[in-house]
Amino acid sequence: MIEVDIEGSAGNLPIRATFRSDSGVTALFGHSGAGKSTITKMIAGLLRPERGRIAINGETLFDTGKGMDQPVRMRRIGHVFQEARLFPHLTVKSNLAFARWAGRTIDRTRFDQVVELLGIESLLSRRPGTLSGGERQRVAIGRALLSSPRALVMDEPLASLDQGRKAEILPFLDRLCHEAKIPILYVSHALEEVARLADTLVVISRGETVACGPTAEIMTRLDLGAATGRHEAGSVLVGRVSAMDSHWSLSTIDVEGHEIEVPATGIEPGTEVRLRVRARDVSLALADVPGLSIRNRLPVTIEAITSETGPYAEILCRIGEQPLRVRLTRASVSDLGLAPGGQALALIKTIAIDRREIIGSGSA
Amino acid sequence: MITLTPAEWQALTLTLKVAATALAVALPVAVFAGYALARWRFPGHGLLNGVIHMPLVLPPVVTGYVLLILFGRTGPVGSILESTFGMTFAFRWTGAALAAGIMAFPLMVRPVRLAIEAVDPKLEEAAATLGLRRGIVLAIVTLPLALPGILAAGILGFAKAMGEFGATITFVSNIPGETRTLALAVYTAAQTPDGEVAAFRLTIISAAVAFGALIASEAVARRLSRRIRGT
Numbered sequence: 001m002i003e004v005d006i007e008g009s010a011g012n013l014p015i016r017a018t019f020r021s022d023s024g025v026t027a028l029f030g031h032s033g034a035g036k037s038t039i040t041k042m043i044a045g046l047l048r049p050e051r052g053r054i055a056i057n058g059e060t061l062f063d064t065g066k067g068m069d070q071p072v073r074m075r076r077i078g079h080v081f082q083e084a085r086l087f088p089h090l091t092v093k094s095n096l097a098f099a100r101w102a103g104r105t106i107d108r109t110r111f112d113q114v115v116e117l118l119g120i121e122s123l124l125s126r127r128p129g130t131l132s133g134g135e136r137q138r139v140a141i142g143r144a145l146l147s148s149p150r151a152l153v154m155d156e157p158l159a160s161l162d163q164g165r166k167a168e169i170l171p172f173l174d175r176l177c178h179e180a181k182i183p184i185l186y187v188s189h190a191l192e193e194v195a196r197l198a199d200t201l202v203v204i205s206r207g208e209t210v211a212c213g214p215t216a217e218i219m220t221r222l223d224l225g226a227a228t229g230r231h232e233a234g235s236v237l238v239g240r241v242s243a244m245d246s247h248w249s250l251s252t253i254d255v256e257g258h259e260i261e262v263p264a265t266g267i268e269p270g271t272e273v274r275l276r277v278r279a280r281d282v283s284l285a286l287a288d289v290p291g292l293s294i295r296n297r298l299p300v301t302i303e304a305i306t307s308e309t310g311p312y313a314e315i316l317c318r319i320g321e322q323p324l325r326v327r328l329t330r331a332s333v334s335d336l337g338l339a340p341g342g343q344a345l346a347l348i349k350t351i352a353i354d355r356r357e358i359i360g361s362g363s364a
Numbered sequence: 365m366i367t368l369t370p371a372e373w374q375a376l377t378l379t380l381k382v383a384a385t386a387l388a389v390a391l392p393v394a395v396f397a398g399y400a401l402a403r404w405r406f407p408g409h410g411l412l413n414g415v416i417h418m419p420l421v422l423p424p425v426v427t428g429y430v431l432l433i434l435f436g437r438t439g440p441v442g443s444i445l446e447s448t449f450g451m452t453f454a455f456r457w458t459g460a461a462l463a464a465g466i467m468a469f470p471l472m473v474r475p476v477r478l479a480i481e482a483v484d485p486k487l488e489e490a491a492a493t494l495g496l497r498r499g500i501v502l503a504i505v506t507l508p509l510a511l512p513g514i515l516a517a518g519i520l521g522f523a524k525a526m527g528e529f530g531a532t533i534t535f536v537s538n539i540p541g542e543t544r545t546l547a548l549a550v551y552t553a554a555q556t557p558d559g560e561v562a563a564f565r566l567t568i569i570s571a572a573v574a575f576g577a578l579i580a581s582e583a584v585a586r587r588l589s590r591r592i593r594g595t
Contacts, residue, residue, distance in 0.1 A: 046489055072492040085490035089508050089592045098504060102495040147494040 479513020
């Protein structure tokens with residue numbers, strides 16, 4: 001559990017962060033320069049807030065009321081920095097060995113587990129200067145894990161990597177997030193990473209926490225358009241793989257009793273999955289349309305409509321209990337006479353769902 | 365190959381002994397001072413910096429004279445050291461080492477300070493987040509990364525200590541076998557009628573030693589910097 005309630009400043013930017021999360025992975029999400037890194041540095045003890053309280057798993061690390069301020073090394077928050085920060089003069093193995101020593105990780109099998117989890121066995125004898133960006137980040141994560149931290153902070157670990165390297169490291173992050181038994185704070189300005197990894201989402205804008213809650217719920221909050229970014233805005237649906245059609249290379253996912261066809265993922269039927277649907281990839285129809293190529297047609301209830309300036313309108317729908325965010329033109333909303341409480345069909349193109357954004361939760 | 369006379373051997377071994385002793389004591393202190401100047405902000409930062417650099421700007425004879433007053437047998441520091449530890453500096457080779465160390469000190473602090481300032485504090489931060497103590501971070505991150513600079517400081521200090529003249533002759537005089545280092549021996553030979561050959565031979569010896577040390581340090585520095593680049 002992570003509890004944060006702090007005020008301070010970073011240069012000209014005032015910081016006011018208040019959030020708590022009980023679950024595994026908490027994402028700090030916001031634009032570049034919104035103050036995310038500053039907040040994590042305050043949590044790690046690298047920067048000092050002016051006032052407030054920080055506690056992890058019930059243990060207070062910082063509290064101006066009680067005059068408490070644990071030094072960085074006592075806080076034991078594993079930190080994965082954007083630029084990896086490996087010790088350049090030491091081999092990968094020595095980098096890990098010093099972390100293990102600092103964390104008093106005596107158990108040899110733990111070392112082997114971490115090395116195996118991150119796939120860095122073959123890198124052990126090399127020096128950081130010879131590693132690729134993705135390899136460096138994996139070693140940095142391993143180093144943080146071996147220091148036996150009480151929480152793990154990952155500050156945009158993928159931001160400096162190109163698309164290929166990101167794809168290489170994301171599966172390791174999936175595994176880590178599912179297997180780690182400590183709270184993870186994941187900082188990112190990329191909605192796709194956040195939707196994929198986080199259970200709790202904290203939205204940061206201009207140094208302040210503007211929203212905090214379960215990822216699926218926060219992602220569909222219409223009032224956070226400016227903070228979450230419009231282009232990538234969307235929702236996360238939770239379902240179960242029900243069938244796999246190898247002839248057409250399609251997987252079927254059952255969401256609240258409705259079927260959604262997606263590009264084949266290779267995930268076993270019966271597995272629970274999360275898939276992200278971008279708001280701009282969803283259309284609404286008042287009745288079923290014959291002769292249309294769109295394969296996914298889901299009955300939804302309209303819950304709220306927010307008209308913004310310009311051409312756009314944000315619509316929040318429900319598929320059963322689950323929220324679905326839709327982005328249309330204001331003109332369409334008007335033409336179709338859409339209103340809260342109304343029924344509609346949500347049309348989602350199968351190929352609009354990126355197979356890399358369909359994540360198994362591991363529980364078959 | 366020239367064969368050294370007993371007097372030349374004496375001057376050479378004495379010089380090496382004086383320079384090595386000066387280096388062994390002054391370099392660790394210089395590393396500490398360089399670290400303090402690079403990483404700590406405290407009242408009197410500028411003053412300390414100034415005091416450290418005094419021997420560099422004072423005439424060496426003045427430094428030697430101050431040492432003589434302080435560390436002479438009847439001086440305030442010298443008399444205490446002699447009565448409590450039985451240590452004497454005046455007119456002894458230890459005094460020559462003290463003078464050489466003090467003269468070399470400011471030359472060593474500067475490269476050490478620059479080398480430590482060049483170590484990315486972000487790496488030290490990362491080490492702290494792992495739970496490592498400050499002293500350990502210093503030992504496994506900061507100092508190893510600053511090692512090329514510390515080595516350069518050592519070479520510079522050793523060269524300065526070997527060639528120290530003004531403060532040495534003022535403080536401990538020019539006693540054969542005790543305080544007559546190569547530099548003082550060259551001076552003595554040059555003052556002696558018909559001493560040109562002797563002075564020339566001593567000059568060759570000095571140059572050979574200095575050149576050898578430079579080559580050796582160059583080789584070590586290359587290996588170190590390869591390690592630190594991490595390739």
